Amino acid sequence: MYRDAVTSLAILSPQACKQATDTILSLDQHWVCPNNDFFYTVGAFSAREFFDKNGLVSPDRHDIYDKYHSIRASLNPILASNFKDMYEGVRSSLESALGAKALYASEHMGLPGFQILGPSPQQKLLPQAVAEQLEKLDGWSAFHIDAPYMPHTSFWQRFQNADFNNALTFTLSLQLPQSGSGLDVWKNPGDTKAGNTFNAMPASEHAKLITDYEFVPYLTGHLTYFTGHVVHRVAGRHQLRIDDRRITLQGHGVKCDGSWYLYN
Ligand SMILES: O=C(O)CCC(=O)C(=O)O
Ligand SMILES: [Fe+2]
Numbered sequence: 669m670y671r672d673a674v675t676s677l678a679i680l681s682p683q684a685c686k687q688a689t690d691t692i693l694s695l696d697q698h699w700v701c702p703n704n705d706f707f708y709t710v711g712a713f714s715a716r717e718f719f720d721k722n723g724l725v726s727p728d729r730h731d732i733y734d735k736y737h738s739i740r741a742s743l744n745p746i747l748a749s750n751f752k753d754m755y756e757g758v759r760s761s762l763e764s765a766l767g768a769k770a771l772y773a774s775e776h777m778g779l780p781g782f783q784i785l786g787p788s789p790q791q792k793l794l795p796q797a798v799a800e801q802l803e804k805l806d807g808w809s810a811f812h813i814d815a816p817y818m819p820h821t822s823f824w825q826r827f828q829n830a831d832f833n834n835a836l837t838f839t840l841s842l843q844l845p846q847s848g849s850g851l852d853v854w855k856n857p858g859d860t861k862a863g864n865t866f867n868a869m870p871a872s873e874h875a876k877l878i879t880d881y882e883f884v885p886y887l888t889g890h891l892t893y894f895t896g897h898v899v900h901r902v903a904g905r906h907q908l909r910i911d912d913r914r915i916t917l918q919g920h921g922v923k924c925d926g927s928w929y930l931y932n
Contacts, residue, residue, distance in 0.1 A: 711781020
């Protein structure tokens, strides 16, 4: 039943997925991997820039705001020009599925960006030891709720209404490990405050609490989305070959005055 919160839409053909993955591999000068752990991102990521182990960084951390906006300004045009059809496919599919106008707020925030687990083109292969270590893990991320809208108050302030408690999270699978991949999902703890309280709990507490999560398999070419602060994590437990890659497009949205503003 937790998995009922998640919807999956087939939006890209195998050829379109192949074209997008070839393009992202050719843009490897823009891949970043702050922890040297084979988890790369491409684009401006609010969830990565504005949050640390204590939650949202202080709004007076101008260095952090400047960094995000400088990545946005340099990467948005590159992403927009290289993945024009893909972004339009995502936007129009969400618009139909959600029944309200959807648009990218790319003048103000990052476009949905790529998350890549696997070797860079230069690295070619994942070290066998890394693949074996990942296979043993239950999750390839921690359980969390998404609240990447939090640092962008100055953007949301231009609207009368911004529905943060029903905010959108979406993931488009472009390439997956041969043995598959997906998302583990659990309850929605409630509003932003309840979600942040959940995120602040130590992993040991999460483990005690979450005994009945459900797995949602991903399929390449499918856009998976949910609204609200649904607890989730990147599922582990899958076999990883040293030449596997998990390449996804990650984005978010907030419905403001009747339209969905998409960003990352
Ligand atoms: O890659 C996924 O399946 C989900 C990633 C995620 O939860 C996130 O980026 O917040
Ligand atoms: Fe997430």
